[in-house]
Amino acid sequence: MTRLAASRLLLAVGGLGTAVLLLLAFGGLPDLGDVPHPYADRAVQAALGHDTANVVSSVNFDQRAFDTLGEEFVMLAAAVSAVLLLRRFHDEEQDAHDLGYGPRDVWSAAHLVGFALLAPTILVGLYVVAHGAVSPGGGFQGGAVLATGLHLAYLAGDYSILRRVRPLAVFDMAEAIGAAGFVLLGISALFVGDPFLANWLPTGTLGDLASAGMVELFNVAVGMEVASALVLLLAKFLDQALVVRRDTDESP
Amino acid sequence: MSDLFGVLPYAVAAWILLVGCYGIATSRSFIHVVVCLSLVQSSTYLLLLMVGWSRDATAPVFGDVDPGVPVVDPVVQALTLTDIVVGGAVTALLLSLTIQLAKRQGSIDPDRIRSLEEELEE
Numbered sequence: 001m002t003r004l005a006a007s008r009l010l011l012a013v014g015g016l017g018t019a020v021l022l023l024l025a026f027g028g029l030p031d032l033g034d035v036p037h038p039y040a041d042r043a044v045q046a047a048l049g050h051d052t053a054n055v056v057s058s059v060n061f062d063q064r065a066f067d068t069l070g071e072e073f074v075m076l077a078a079a080v081s082a083v084l085l086l087r088r089f090h091d092e093e094q095d096a097h098d099l100g101y102g103p104r105d106v107w108s109a110a111h112l113v114g115f116a117l118l119a120p121t122i123l124v125g126l127y128v129v130a131h132g133a134v135s136p137g138g139g140f141q142g143g144a145v146l147a148t149g150l151h152l153a154y155l156a157g158d159y160s161i162l163r164r165v166r167p168l169a170v171f172d173m174a175e176a177i178g179a180a181g182f183v184l185l186g187i188s189a190l191f192v193g194d195p196f197l198a199n200w201l202p203t204g205t206l207g208d209l210a211s212a213g214m215v216e217l218f219n220v221a222v223g224m225e226v227a228s229a230l231v232l233l234l235a236k237f238l239d240q241a242l243v244v245r246r247d248t249d250e251s252p
Numbered sequence: 253m254s255d256l257f258g259v260l261p262y263a264v265a266a267w268i269l270l271v272g273c274y275g276i277a278t279s280r281s282f283i284h285v286v287v288c289l290s291l292v293q294s295s296t297y298l299l300l301l302m303v304g305w306s307r308d309a310t311a312p313v314f315g316d317v318d319p320g321v322p323v324v325d326p327v328v329q330a331l332t333l334t335d336i337v338v339g340g341a342v343t344a345l346l347l348s349l350t351i352q353l354a355k356r357q358g359s360i361d362p363d364r365i366r367s368l369e370e371e372l373e374e
Contacts, residue, residue, distance in 0.1 A: 007277070008278075011274065011277045011278070015270055015273065015274060018269075018270065018273070019266060019270055022266040022269070022270075023263070023266065026259065026262035026263070026266065027259070029262065029303075031258050032258045032259075032261060032262075032302060032305065033305055033306050033307040034306070034307060035303075035306065037304070037306065037325045037327075039325070039327045040304070040312075040323070040324070040325035040326060040327060043325075043326050043327050044312065044319075044323060044326065047314075047326070048314070048319050053313055053314040053315045054312075054313045054314075054315070055312035055313065055314070055323065055326035056312060056313070056326045056329045056330050056333065058326075059326050059327055059329075059330035060330045060333065060334075064330070067334070068334070071334050071337060071338060074338050074341065075337055075338065075341045078338075078341035078342055078344065078345045079341055079344065081345055081348075082341075082344045082345045082347075082348040085345075085348040085349060085351070085352055086348045086351065089355075134313075134315050135313060135315045136311065136313055138333075140333060140336075140337050141333075144340075206314065206319070226337070229341070233344045236348070237344075237347070237348075237351075240351055
């Protein structure tokens with residue numbers, strides 16, 4: 001038996017076994033939709049107690065903010081290591097003609113729509129971050145909208161335009177400020193005698209933009225971090241695709 | 253489990269998981285592996301959201317609905333959000349490892365790459 005056939009056989013046996021075990025396990029799960037959710041009921045009560053309309057945000061940034069702190073640093077660590085792996089090495093150099101790179105063969109309609117949507121998309125991103133406590137959304141989602149919205153400048157224009165709207169040093173700093181801001185906001189609770197990451201600010205009225213106390217501030221810190229991390233990552237990937245050339249590029 | 257609808261979403265999650273595993277095991281390119289890994293991870297999103305779903309309930313956001321209206325489980329939704337964010341970051345990390353692999357070894361076929369020892373012996 002060849003190595004390939006052996007691995008295929010192993011895959012088939014393992015896959016079938018896993019499928020059977022999964023189906024058996026799912027058969028023991030309670031009926032879909034009719035289960036009592038004790039944690040959900042308590043999470044909703046706790047969120048309403050802090051006047052946070054978006055219960056998911058309340059869970060993430062109030063009830064289990066400590067987990068979100070860990071998650072934020074998982075994201076920071078992954079982003080930093082990816083940026084480290086994608087740096088320019090000593091046998092690579094920057095392409096001299098880098099300014100011309102970009103999607104040149106874009107329809108003019110796409111140019112127009114891309115540039116027209118650039119500002120509204122950034123605005124939507126800011127809106128989603130700012131309303132994280134009162135409507136669906138928050139720092140994670142809004143940060144993703146902000147970072148990807150900025151890249152409309154690349155899709156509709158070219159690389160040099162993207163470089164001008166995206167000063168990397170600023171995003172470097174913003175990522176650090178976002179990550180550190182989350183921790184500092186958590187520490188701020190200690191000064192008023194509350195536990196780390198506690199929601200100590202006045203919570204306002206349910207549904208108001210300025211409600212939910214610390215949840216909103218945590219959302220802003222996370223939005224800043226996520227947006228900058230994504231911008232830096234995409235910048236490094238674009239650099240690899242468009243700018244970095246190896247010295248020995250002639251021999252593929 | 254009484255009706256088909258009760259079991260179907262779980263079966264779909266299991267199907268996505270297994271299809272992703274099949275893709276990883278038979279893959280000839282690390283980029284394909286990374287995409288399949290994202291697929292495997294998305295089966296957990298489906299499973300989590302299904303566990304939290306309840307009949308006649310709305311989204312757990314009280315911006316427009318009155319407190320007291322039944323809502324689906326916000327805890328699993330928060331977990332899914334966490335899952336997606338970490339998944340995105342890990343995907344970026346894996347893709348950057350793939351780029352390094354392509355540069356150092358000239359191939360991203362899992363069956364063709366050499367281990368570090370083999371590379372040192374050359």
